[in-house]
Amino acid sequence: MLTRVDPHTDLETGSDTRPPAIVIGAGFGGLAAAMRLGAKGYRVTVIDRLDMVGGRASSITKAGHRFDLGPTIVTVPQVFRELWQATGRRFDDYVDLTALDPFYEIRWPDGSHFTASGSTEAMRAEVERLSPGDLKGYDRFLKDSERRYAFGFEDLGRRSMHKLWDLIKVLPTFGMLRADRSVLSHAKRRVRDKRLQMALSFHPLFIGGDPMHVTSMYILVSYLEKQFGVHYAQGGAGAIALAMARVIQEQGGRLMLDTEVSEITTDGDRVSGVRLADGDTLRAGLVVSNADAGHTYLKTLKCKKKRWTDRRLKSRTRWSMGLFVWYFGTKGTSDMWPGAGHHTILNGPRYEGLLNDIFIKGKLADDMSLYVHRPSVTDPSVAPDGDDTFYALSPVPHLGHKDPVNWAQEAESYRQKVQAVLEEQLLPGLGDHLTAQHILTPADFETRYLSPFGSAFSIEPRILQSAWFRPHNISEEIEGLYLVGAGTHPGAGLPGVIASAEVLGSLVPEAVAR
Template sequence: MTSPSLNTSRRKTALIIGSGIGGLSLGIRLQSLGFDTTILERLDAPGGRAYQKRTEDGYVFDMGPTVITVPHFIEELFALERDKGMLGEPDYPPHTLTEDARVKTGESGGPRTREYVKLVPILPFYRIYFDDGSFFDYDGDPESTRRQIGELAPEDLTGYERFHADARAIFERGFLELGYTHFGDMTSMLRVVPDLMRLDAVRTLFSFTSKYFQNPKMRQVFSFETLLVGGNPLSVPAIYAMIHFVEKTWGIHYAMGGTGALVRAFVRKFEELGGTLRLNAGVDEILVTDGRGQPVRHPVGKRTARGVRLEGGEELHADIVVSNGDWANTNLRRIPAAARLVNSDMRVKAARQSMSLLVIYFGFRDDPARPLDLRHHNIILGPRYEELLTEIFGQKVLGQDFSQYLHVPTLTDPSLAPAGHHAAYTLVPVPHNASGLDWAVEGPKLVDRVYSFLEERGYIPNLRERLTHSEYITPDYFAQTLDSYLGNAFGPEPVLVQSAYFRPHNRSEDIGNLYLVGAGAQPGGGTPSVMMSAKMTARLIADDFGIHRAVRDGVPAAAEALVREVAGATD
């Protein structure tokens, strides 16, 4: 079928605030829809939370996300072409879904992806260490999973089979069928509530998991993943059990060169399509006018986004403005209060924000006599699980112990460190800045405790002697450098009352031609979700501007059948 031409009498223009993965993904999509798009980034390099830092002593650190799932989302972006819209674009390209020999040869991703970046599969997905020294290699292989459950918690083998079946049902409904649904009105939400109730997907994830598993270790293994998207397993809805199947179906991947290599590849694709990226271009205000074209003075009547004012005073105008920045601070700092009714100061400040992080970036000498007995992704759980989560999310205090995610990418990609060295980061969930903690005081103390733990427990023996580089970030980095409200790390906390329709909408309810994309919008945080958010927002813009789309909001039937076949093949 030949694609109808877009109206090019005057090309529509777009401004995107922020060059995170969500902003870059949307920029690529808008260029494919025929917009002339400029992405404005306040930092000196693209990426936002996915910023990559190169040190003078030869280390490369991904500052943020390191886990890549659902590689066909990436393939979709690299397959887009200028002015083609989304005509005929598959939601799930079939060639990326069939059983893939590339995983066995150490390469993953579709043919267009491989023109821009090299993705490799990571196995196991995570090694999960328990406080008693035992561990669980989470790799998506059902036989390996059953074997390890049999060794660690044989009483839970039957429960795992029931969990597997019910998590798959949630995955099929919540991800395959509803994944790209934008819940813009209450009716769209009410239509799916009966299914979510039937699937028991509205109770908390930890409660859901506890139905199937008696052993605390298994409850932790099958609930911890939401922490990687800012969600407390004790509070997020059980629909997040779908993560188990998302990872199981498409695996965990790594971009050689780090996530920063994926960011650079997105920038390259965006610029090839004609887009413009401006660095060191922080936005001071989103310009909003009333029905007479004057600056808006009250939240009644027509309100339209017309452009932005940069921190240096320069004004840029466009047909649409999109914020890939923090949802709360977009409203509180960049949109005049008089222009906001739904997203009022009261609503924004009352929203629950995700927790924050202390992240330590460190380099150390390898010890050939004692090779690291770690994996690429390591989850190191402390002695307490529910109590620690309650302290971080509820009481907002630093506990007597901690859990951490230890990332050692040089086990896969030695190019990130000088020869004979490793680059690593370890991420510790902590309360956001509503805690009142003084991170200038608490940060160094917690860093010291983490180093002592890694050394004394034998994860990295003699670590302090081997250290050649060390730096860290706290919630203050998220608040000041990344401009996140209260220093949150993942946007609004993904609890039930802040999910789907109740999560900030990708099309502003207050202001015409203003849109949101990224972790603060629907569907939520995490690398695959912000790429989904970009597609949702692009569809809304296409609808608003009358740009024809041939793709329905659900998953094409043929592709859905393939997905189910793949999921079934791993039973």
């Protein structure tokens, strides 16, 4: 049970002599940052405008169906285990992970399919079944992926990149690994079958990136999945967030939910605390923002900015795509649709053309590709007995394009198109079994999560928006301000967000009691 704190609590009083630190946002990045700071001896207060922890990993329940709103999988469990270890605890004492096998199935309109798993031989067999001539190219792709994982995640992704010299030193390696190529162009160099090109290149969509333009460093995900597996947390990703909040409270930290930060306050060139939406202020010499990096610099840090100016963020920054997500429950279907596993990817008739519509043209296309999540096959707690809980996710343009989508008008008609695709390709007769429903659009991401332009994953991870070019974990704008989360280094996705707090931990000094 989480203990909530009155927003008017004075952080400067009481017998606790640890120096105070404030974390804005109780998403995974903020919670991980709070755990790291608590382990370093800070008295941490986490503030979030939602009524529960988890941020994008929060949930809602309707008619007995729990709809987990955000991440559905855990791909690098050791980043969580290392986080817990830093606090003197064991992750597996708090969270129950279930390994998924297979990871997911990809389907194409021609009836062909590809089943992804952790077995190298099984994956090679899938490649050979679809396109025997591409087997050697697939083997080369796996080796490429492993090299990029070692450099891109275990090296760059787990240390600060806030100094230009850090970038200059690694430029030769970037060149050797051809980071200038896109994920899709790299896949095309290894395999000829267009279905395999898609299967090896779509992963950047999980972190908001366009496979046609995101740096090929992100092919590391293929190795990451194979090496560490794909897992589901029983109780959903929100169960991990609750476990993180429990650790924070065990460390003597505090949670202030239903409380919005309107401003990061400063005293000269140093951070001084935060001002809440009701006008009250809380003082601390160390503030960590897990709010979207764009929102942090556009809205809450009101002093003059040197690098992350309003002009740069509004007109020179490329943002990730938006998401349309339809959450729905079904009645009496637990024995139906045996072909629909935990994760299924349904491809539309176009791949590159659809990506171009989403990321470049900002056009809501009539066709779509869907990521379908059916957690009830793994976690009975998400639905009443005999029923199912699903979500269907469609990448769509963010709201920053010319003539953005009016989701107040389009949401229901688009939902009907999603339902038609599901009934035709995966869930026949779906309409006869629907019960509870919920929809999130880019407009909801903008209002619920304060995401600029309703982008689902903050700043797009293109090469000139990654590493040193991305918002740093230690702010260059004001002393004492740090940033974590999807919009900062190393980037979006659970491993990246948790790693951003690890980087924070390397930058913040040990606390000294007053």
